Amino acid sequence: MCTAVTYQTKDFYMGRTLDYEFSYGDEVTITPRGYGFVLRHPHRNLQENVFQTKYAIIGMAHVAGAYPLYYDAINEKGLGMAGLNFVGNAVYQEEKEGKDNITQFEFIPWILGNCATLEEAKTLLSRINLTKTPFSEGLPTSPLHWIIADETGAITVESMSDGLHIYDNPVGALTNNPPFEQQMFQLNNYMHLSPKQPTNQFSDELSLHTYSRGMGALGLPGDLSSMSRFVRVAFTKMHAVSGDSEKESVSQFFHILGSVDQQRGCCEVADGKYEITLYTSCCNASKGIYYYTTYENHQITAVHMHRENLDGKDLIRYPLITGEQILEQN
Amino acid sequence: MCTAVTYQTKDFYMGRTLDYEFSYGDEVTITPRGYGFVLRHPHRNLQENVFQTKYAIIGMAHVAGAYPLYYDAINEKGLGMAGLNFVGNAVYQEEKEGKDNITQFEFIPWILGNCATLEEAKTLLSRINLTKTPFSEGLPTSPLHWIIADETGAITVESMSDGLHIYDNPVGALTNNPPFEQQMFQLNNYMHLSPKQPTNQFSDELSLHTYSRGMGALGLPGDLSSMSRFVRVAFTKMHAVSGDSEKESVSQFFHILGSVDQQRGCCEVADGKYEITLYTSCCNASKGIYYYTTYENHQITAVHMHRENLDGKDLIRYPLITGEQILEQN
Amino acid sequence: MCTAVTYQTKDFYMGRTLDYEFSYGDEVTITPRGYGFVLRHPHRNLQENVFQTKYAIIGMAHVAGAYPLYYDAINEKGLGMAGLNFVGNAVYQEEKEGKDNITQFEFIPWILGNCATLEEAKTLLSRINLTKTPFSEGLPTSPLHWIIADETGAITVESMSDGLHIYDNPVGALTNNPPFEQQMFQLNNYMHLSPKQPTNQFSDELSLHTYSRGMGALGLPGDLSSMSRFVRVAFTKMHAVSGDSEKESVSQFFHILGSVDQQRGCCEVADGKYEITLYTSCCNASKGIYYYTTYENHQITAVHMHRENLDGKDLIRYPLITGEQILEQN
């Protein structure tokens, strides 16, 4: 399915894998400041239900017409957000009066277009009502939950049958099912895992030994289910060590998400159909740079928000570089 | 420590990760045909104990003087070989009369320089005696075991206290401890793992469900110990699916070895010292191309053996490109 | 902590282990019909807040004065109930008007004294409010949750910070934390476990084999934590096979709960203090027989409700036979 994670060195980074068996056709997409989004539901404070982005946004999107359907993005202020599959648990609401009625596909531009910080996002969330209105017949509502983060922390947003949940996310990670609270609870079962070698607590009378390096994390799950990916990426991220230069940070970030890479063949979703990590992203939220790799291209590609005119009228779109870019050394 | 694996599409591929807390300074090194190696032990059929390579070799080596100390390599005939740490189990022999007395660091050039096929390698192995003579005081004997492979199959070679063992390696994978037979045996405990979703065998009376994709491999170990890496890379490789073009094959190969990538921070070998995947290699053994990535460079770099003069006198050496090569899309 | 389970052959059985580091002094206790319980909270329909048991009850209790503080019990109609530790999750309520305000220690006699069936219990539960009033200063409120069952099924009752939850319990098992819904969810991760041997799904190309019987349940947790006990006893119970005679049923029941026996030494709760299975019970709810073993007595002891005068005035109490009753065959 997908995994999102945050990482802090000198700058604040956030990114995700998108795992699926086919791509909708995605592009790195910049939404400039002042870009108008027409909301599907009437909004008491907005003329003609149009809100205009205060902040420019860069992220991965399927662009439908002139509408960027973002999977994950950051804005120029350093706030980031990603939507991840939440099949069977996401339940959106009917329109409610007195609330900001935001349909699921509007959620990312609504938050990133309006909020400079996680704090501001929380305020906006306090009056939100997430609705089920689909983008179009061909693009039905996606069952999602979200991670929203800046350098001060991260939260998880889940709209379920019992209402909207907003959780602190101290790990700075999100995968898919089960709901976030259960994922967090599950970490208790792994509290003994460590990057250091284990000591013999089994018996003083037996001369057990560590026959390999790396035995301190025996018990860490290695499969591709969403619960196992959550535990694994949490362990990897919480222990990640890197220099704080841009290249070292970005490199380490891709190693962290590499721990939950879905290899073609290991997750068969139908006969001969395999879910793979279609792309992996890493945003420098502090500097507005969107890095990505694709399944067939290990080289990291970068798109810099601030190299574009952020006060333009139109979306700025970069099709993904998807073929393996091999450097020929001779 | 390390993981080696083979992969067959249209061509035959072989490669490995090298995991350690520091690098000795490694280079992609081509040994031309006819290059002379002075054996440390007298050899009945060789004048002045010098053997000359019949076949050119390309691989990763620490070059000491003009001597390529290969970690892993292929030759121009499509035979490949890699040495992996085997600490606590590798026991080399004293010189024995009537045998080919080959010291540990000579083993890779001896096999790849002399043999065109795995079959020929087996013949040569039938009269080998692996000795403990170190390269120099500063470069003591490494405790290793080896995988040797071509498109017909793979074998594992282990010199232990009870003598030399040569095993068929039907997985085409090798990590470190415990000895190979035990690694293979361990796979029996994971025979139920599958890329397909599990079915409910727990109870007909309970409506259990697969709440996530990828649950068929629940139980696959996710830590960095050598036994867990063996199981994980075996599962990933045995199920790997890719196109058979060069780029697709190479890309998939790096995804397979990505499943055992050692992230900095997750394997602490001393206070603040971390074992990481220093480099990952993928050789197209059929075409003589050595691909590699380094921990700090996700882009794949290639060195082509056949673009060089393989009948030259000297080693041809390519220092590694180690910094992150980011493609700037704007 | 504790494990409860139900079992159906010709008759309906229910029982539990009680795991702790010391005993409060427990006795098999029969409460006769018409025994008066003074409720701690006023009740609109009861004179002087006294309710009289319609049905006689047999179970394990700490008797304080003339008050049976039941841990687990059945009534003469075949309804059973057990309270199990639920530390950190049990939250009882303040008294509420319009409800049956029942304090925690009154809950078992309230249900078993009033209800002939699970269906009736559900009706009574629909107007219950579980309160925190302690029995006495020396016997503070226990944080518990409950399983209630008869031959038609089982439910779990949990009073938490977000209110009272009543769940169907299709497994007919209960341990401790986390809350029941999470325990049930966890079973999804074990759906592939089977009493039958696994088949090789790892790879067609590897000749893996089942080197031992019983490999179909590899992955079943073996530790004493409450989540692991839940999974283990669920697996054992769902697959349990026995004859349906009284002796065969009872014997099998003790084998089922034996799978979660806590051995002295394996769960250290303070220096040199160990939680053990103080007693294990098995009630034939259909016939009113209470069977038990204690940690130090493997022989099964039985107390038959219907061998007593169930219309008497006083509690009938049997101190436990706790020493090992060894049959000397010569």
Place this chain on the structure above:
Amino acid sequence: MCTAVTYQTKDFYMGRTLDYEFSYGDEVTITPRGYGFVLRHPHRNLQENVFQTKYAIIGMAHVAGAYPLYYDAINEKGLGMAGLNFVGNAVYQEEKEGKDNITQFEFIPWILGNCATLEEAKTLLSRINLTKTPFSEGLPTSPLHWIIADETGAITVESMSDGLHIYDNPVGALTNNPPFEQQMFQLNNYMHLSPKQPTNQFSDELSLHTYSRGMGALGLPGDLSSMSRFVRVAFTKMHAVSGDSEKESVSQFFHILGSVDQQRGCCEVADGKYEITLYTSCCNASKGIYYYTTYENHQITAVHMHRENLDGKDLIRYPLITGEQILEQN
């Protein structure tokens, strides 16, 4: 299959479970001193190949004619021995000159009839050759390995394709496959398990908590395969705590072996056929008492060797008490 274990308090105890899908008809059998066993192979020092037991033996046996085919036994000197299934690995030898040629079914009487101590047993083992001669056509050779123990320690004896192996057994436990050295090695993977609660090593930044007692052994396997039973019984035994009185010791011993009890239904060996723990034994080797329970009888039954005439001529046999002996308390 089976599990054997030793236990030391004031006295030395040894016992086992015998797990199978049917019984051959077993009896607690005492072989008196001076009982003659005709060896199947000629022996250089024995007249007519008959050896006479120096020491009386008590154990569980299938008696064929007047021949006790022991599964497990102790002798009056405190030496014990048990044979456990070793399918696929046990390889017996052809008769060899100059050796004590002992066939598999003679092994237990040969050792226990001749040796007072483990030390003496080791001496006798130094010239043994285990052969494959079957007892009769109807009772073919069993593939077994053995544990031999007294209060000074324990050893494991395995006759395999590469010869006879005698290992120190510091755990004092044996199950079935794989060979003992691999079982011991496997314990390294569990060295972090503890009866104490785990501490949070996953991350300082996450407030993980122990939501249940007994979480220190998370990762202990709970299934019935022989490798999992070995790890589980080793953990249970190494941490076992009990008083040292006879009753406390025996009670604890049965709790230790209870951890590997095979419940009917959990190990299906053919359609509707289940391997169960047919009997569990506990010998006080110091005092010559054989305790046992059967699957259908939880009460412990005892047979005392020293209550019999150990200088008699004939085997003394006690059929097992197999029905549930329930103590009726009212």
